[in-house]
Amino acid sequence: xxxxxxxxxxLETFEKAARDSGDxxxxxxxxxxxxxxxxxSLKETFKGSGANAYNNFMVKVNECQGTLVEALSLINxxxxxxxxxxxxxxxxxxxxxxAAGGDNLELSWGGTGGGGGGSMA
Numbered sequence: 001x002x003x004x005x006x007x008x009x010x011l012e013t014f015e016k017a018a019r020d021s022g023d024x025x026x027x028x029x030x031x032x033x034x035x036x037x038x039x040x041s042l043k044e045t046f047k048g049s050g051a052n053a054y055n056n057f058m059v060k061v062n063e064c065q066g067t068l069v070e071a072l073s074l075i076n077x078x079x080x081x082x083x084x085x086x087x088x089x090x091x092x093x094x095x096x097x098x099a100a101g102g103d104n105l106e107l108s109w110g111g112t113g114g115g116g117g118g119s120m121a
């Protein structure tokens with residue numbers, strides 16, 4: 001048995017998910033901003049009911065942008081809570097293994113043999 005402890009793959013997965021969703025969120029916000037900029041340039045071309053429709057559209061764009069930003073922040077908060085819960089669970093697992101005499105215990109969650117499942121040898 002070895003003194004090896006590999007539990008980082010789960011943490012790396014959470015970090016990658018947070019990065020990916022953050023990047024995707026930024027791209028979505030940029031696209032909404034691009035839409036708003038493209039339409040703002042048309043503002044002066046609308047008169048009467050067209051101007052009213054334009055104003056209503058801009059209100060909807062702003063509402064959508066606010067909803068999008070709120071949803072993205074909730075996703076980020078949720079990912080942070082999952083990361084925290086996983087970290088606590090991981091620490092508990094290590095502490096329990098050590099308390100059970102795990103001085104020569106090898107723990108592995110994914111990344112090494114066994115198809116990515118947990119193993120104790």
